[in-house]
Amino acid sequence: MSDITQVQADAVLAAARDAARGTETAMNIAVVDAGGNLKAFTRMDGAWLGSIDISIKKARTARYFDMPTGAIGELSQPGGPLYNIEVSNGGLITFPGGLPLRGEDGTVIGAIGVSGSTVENDHTVASAGAAVELQGAARP
Amino acid sequence: MSDITQVQADAVLAAARDAARGTETAMNIAVVDAGGNLKAFTRMDGAWLGSIDISIKKARTARYFDMPTGAIGELSQPGGPLYNIEVSNGGLITFPGGLPLRGEDGTVIGAIGVSGSTVENDHTVASAGAAVELQGAARP
Amino acid sequence: MSDITQVQADAVLAAARDAARGTETAMNIAVVDAGGNLKAFTRMDGAWLGSIDISIKKARTARYFDMPTGAIGELSQPGGPLYNIEVSNGGLITFPGGLPLRGEDGTVIGAIGVSGSTVENDHTVASAGAAVELQGAARP
Amino acid sequence: MSDITQVQADAVLAAARDAARGTETAMNIAVVDAGGNLKAFTRMDGAWLGSIDISIKKARTARYFDMPTGAIGELSQPGGPLYNIEVSNGGLITFPGGLPLRGEDGTVIGAIGVSGSTVENDHTVASAGAAVELQGAARP
Numbered sequence: 001m002s003d004i005t006q007v008q009a010d011a012v013l014a015a016a017r018d019a020a021r022g023t024e025t026a027m028n029i030a031v032v033d034a035g036g037n038l039k040a041f042t043r044m045d046g047a048w049l050g051s052i053d054i055s056i057k058k059a060r061t062a063r064y065f066d067m068p069t070g071a072i073g074e075l076s077q078p079g080g081p082l083y084n085i086e087v088s089n090g091g092l093i094t095f096p097g098g099l100p101l102r103g104e105d106g107t108v109i110g111a112i113g114v115s116g117s118t119v120e121n122d123h124t125v126a127s128a129g130a131a132v133e134l135q136g137a138a139r140p
Numbered sequence: 141m142s143d144i145t146q147v148q149a150d151a152v153l154a155a156a157r158d159a160a161r162g163t164e165t166a167m168n169i170a171v172v173d174a175g176g177n178l179k180a181f182t183r184m185d186g187a188w189l190g191s192i193d194i195s196i197k198k199a200r201t202a203r204y205f206d207m208p209t210g211a212i213g214e215l216s217q218p219g220g221p222l223y224n225i226e227v228s229n230g231g232l233i234t235f236p237g238g239l240p241l242r243g244e245d246g247t248v249i250g251a252i253g254v255s256g257s258t259v260e261n262d263h264t265v266a267s268a269g270a271a272v273e274l275q276g277a278a279r280p
Numbered sequence: 281m282s283d284i285t286q287v288q289a290d291a292v293l294a295a296a297r298d299a300a301r302g303t304e305t306a307m308n309i310a311v312v313d314a315g316g317n318l319k320a321f322t323r324m325d326g327a328w329l330g331s332i333d334i335s336i337k338k339a340r341t342a343r344y345f346d347m348p349t350g351a352i353g354e355l356s357q358p359g360g361p362l363y364n365i366e367v368s369n370g371g372l373i374t375f376p377g378g379l380p381l382r383g384e385d386g387t388v389i390g391a392i393g394v395s396g397s398t399v400e401n402d403h404t405v406a407s408a409g410a411a412v413e414l415q416g417a418a419r420p
Numbered sequence: 421m422s423d424i425t426q427v428q429a430d431a432v433l434a435a436a437r438d439a440a441r442g443t444e445t446a447m448n449i450a451v452v453d454a455g456g457n458l459k460a461f462t463r464m465d466g467a468w469l470g471s472i473d474i475s476i477k478k479a480r481t482a483r484y485f486d487m488p489t490g491a492i493g494e495l496s497q498p499g500g501p502l503y504n505i506e507v508s509n510g511g512l513i514t515f516p517g518g519l520p521l522r523g524e525d526g527t528v529i530g531a532i533g534v535s536g537s538t539v540e541n542d543h544t545v546a547s548a549g550a551a552v553e554l555q556g557a558a559r560p
Contacts, residue, residue, distance in 0.1 A: 006465050033463075035315020036189050038472050041461040043453075045426050052458050064190025078218045081259045082235055084226040089193045146325050173323075178332050181321040183313075185286050192318050316469050344470025358498045361539045362515055364506040369473045 002103045004033050004110035004134065009040035012101065012112055012129040019128030020044060020116070027116035027125055028055035031101070034109050036063045044116070051115035057091055058098030058113030058126075064089060066108045069098030070123065097122030099130040109134060142243045144173050144250035144274065149180035152241065152252055152269040159268030160184060160256070167256035167265055168195035171241070174249050176203045184256070191255035197231055198238030198253030198266075204229060206248045209238030210263065237262030239270040249274060282383045284313050284390035284414065289320035292381065292392055292409040299408030300324060300396070307396035307405055308335035311381070314389050316343045324396070331395035337371055338378030338393030338406075344369060346388045349378030350403065377402030379410040389414060422523045424453050424530035424554065429460035432521065432532055432549040439548030440464060440536070447536035447545055448475035451521070454529050456483045464536070471535035477511055478518030478533030478546075484509060486528045489518030490543065517542030519550040529554060 004012075009031040020027040026047040031040045038059075043052060061069050073094035075082040086092045098113040114126040144152075149171040160167040166187040171180040178199075183192060201209050213234035215222040226232045236259040241250040254266040284292075289311040300307040306327040311320040318339075323332060341349050353374035355362040366372045376399040381390040394406040424432075429451040440447040446467040451460045458479075463472060481489050493514035495502040506512045516539040521530040534546040 006462060010462070033315070035313070035317060035469070037315060037463075037469050038461060039463050041458060042426060042430070043457075043459050049455065049457050061190065065188050083213055083217065084224070084234065085194070087226045087231040088197055088233060089190055092190070146322060150322070175329065177323075177329050178321060179323050181318060182286060182290070183317075183319050189315070189317050341470065345468050363493055363497065364504070364514065365474070367506045367511040368477055368513060369470055372470070 002034065002105075002107050002109045004031065004039055004101060006040070008132070008134050009110070011132050013040050013042050015132045016112065016114060016125050016129035017042065017044065019125045023117070023121050023124060025117040025121050025125070027114050027122070028052050029125070029129065030055040030059040030113045032056075032059040032063050032111050034063070036060050039110060047116045054093050054115035055097070055113040057093040058115060059111045060089070060113070061092045061094060062098035062100050062113065063108065063111035064092070066100050068096065068100075069094050069113070070096035070119070095119050097126050099126045101130055101134060104133070104135045142174065142247050142249045144171065144179060144241060146180070148272070148274050149250070151272050153180050153182050155272045156252065156254060156265050156269035157182065157184065159265045163257070163261050163264060165257040165261050165265070167254050167262070168192050169265070169269065170195040170199040170253045172196070172199040172203050172251050174203070176200050179250060187256045194233050194255040195237070195253040197233040198255060199251045200229070200253070201232040201234060202238035202240050202253065203248065203251035204232070206240050208236065208240075209234050209253070210236035210259070235259050237266050239266045241270055241274060244273070244275045282314065282385070282387050282389045284311065284319055284381060286320070288412070288414050289390070291412050293320050293322050295412045296392065296394060296405050296409035297322065297324065299405045303397070303401050303404060305397040305401050305405070307394050307402070308332050309405070309409065310335040310339040310393045312336070312339040312343050312391050314343070316340050319390060327396045334373050334395035335377070335393040337373040338395060339391045340369070340393070341372045341374060342378035342380050342393065343388065343391035344372070346380050348376065349374050349393070350376035350399070375399050377406050379406045381410055381414060384413070384415045422454065422527050422529045424451065424459060424521060426460070428552070428554050429530070431552050433460050433462055435552045436532065436534060436545050436549035437462065437464065439545045443537070443541050443544060445537040445541050445545070447534050447542070448472050449545070449549065450475040450479040450533045452476075452479040452483050452531050452533075454483070456480050459530060467536045474513050474535040475517070475533040477513040478535060479531045480509070480533070481512040481514060482518035482520050482533065483528065483531035484512070486520050488516065488520070489514050489533075490516035490539070515539050517546050519546045521550055521554060524553070524555045
């Protein structure tokens with residue numbers, strides 16, 4: 001199985017941070033590994049304190065189901081098939097801003113979560129991080 | 141009082157797993173006993189990590205109210221009589237995939253919870269587990 | 281990276297259960313994967329309810345530090361270098377009964393946790409599970 | 421009030437990481453701000469999963485009381501004046517590896533927490549991070 005490396009996680013953080021600067025937003029950016037465990041995190045100066053936990057939960061949620069957080073949120077609305085799934089797993093965040101990270105063979109090797117602005121901006125910044133090309137490395 | 145045995149729980153897991161293979165899905169499958177406590181669990185290779193907790197919560201929810209989880213979900217919607225019941229008991233899951241398990245006299249002796257695909261598939265696999273004939277054994 | 285498979289986890293559970301029967305104890309037995317997430321669990325009939333959580337926490341603790349839980353407990357005593365480490369990670373269990381599971385190349389691919397009797401018996405049963413030969417398989 | 425900046429937090433992480441490489445250890449390294457909230461985090465490849473939470477708790481503990489974590493641990497032993505303080509604040513870690521970070525005027529502007537090896541190594545790596553000269557910036 002492939003897992004994200006520290007070098008890769010740093011590259012994802014850097015790409016997302018650059019994108020945040022481009023949109024003049026102050027973001028919390030989290031990366032989790034293939035097991036859903038925190039791998040790297042950064043909070044830009046002035047970013048919302050409440051978004052620390054949200055960014056981490058977005059990353060975890062994206063890895064827990066291997067899909068964008070926003071896709072889960074479409075299913076968890078009142079009347080939807082996954083209504084109130086958010087109470088599971090110690091709290092999931094299901095609005096946009098979390099994306100799986102895939103290695104070169106398409107395997108999910110981690111996830112990124114971004115929080116600090118509108119969900120559109122959060123998603124844009126997460127996408128910049130997820131666009132970094134990652135080659136899955138063997139865990140040491 | 142009757143309670144599910146380990147042999148029975150294993151039979152329920154096996155039947156559900158066979159059904160999951162039949163639908164080509166990778167499921168998390170949990171069985172709780174008459175007290176709502178975890179009795180048996182298995183995660184198929186590649187199954188969503190976020191569904192571990194959901195499968196257990198579905199099983200617990202089904203036993204806590206002795207009804208299919210989906211039936212509770214119909215009552216917990218906005219404006220419904222059990223609105224947001226999901227926040228109780230450390231988190232309930234009220235969409236389909238959890239079913240009570242009954243002994244030969246109809247008494248609830250446990251419950252099964254399945255998570256890993258669409259709620260329709262989850263329910264199908266849970267139903268396969270719940271269809272196993274169980275003879276309630278005396279609690280030790 | 282290698283991760284434990286469902287077939288392997290079942291083999292570990294079966295070996296541990298056989299050892300529990302040999303000592304005439306009723307055990308809770310948990311297996312977690314390389315990411316520390318629950319992979320398989322079984323509770324023998326009559327096993328302590330309070331040991332469900334303990335067995336899972338033992339498995340997680342063993343994987344979180346890649347060592348036997350009892351080795352951590354020796355360091356976490358009053359005056360020891362890791363005093364009260366147990367309050368971290370949502371609760372660690374540091375007395376014997378948790379062991380890492382290693383693949384054929386020695387890599388940790390998961391862990392087993394056993395609870396239900398004396399710590400000596402718990403450790404004996406966990407050891408039987410950890411003695412199963414495991415060949416790390418690629419995560420699907 | 422002065423608070424640590426992202427640039428400073430990154431410098432602290434980098435210095436600590438270099439020291440970890442020097443001791444050939446794989447560390448989890450966390451930095452919190454003046455408010456005790458997570459500012460930056462990195463996990464080196466192969467570092468213990470259980471040390472993610474511990475490194476964050478060490479950093480928080482060091483900032484919560486503006487002293488090295490090990491100093492609190494001397495007071496929290498059985499019979500000591502702060503016996504079992506570890507259960508407060510959602511869990512404190514009071515063995516070495518957490519240190520306050522001070523600005524040029526001596527004000528505490530954050531803290532570092534390191535976990536992944538012996539407490540001696542953890543403390544050495546945290547000290548390398550805390551040795552970075554920091555000029556407190558105005559909180560935005």
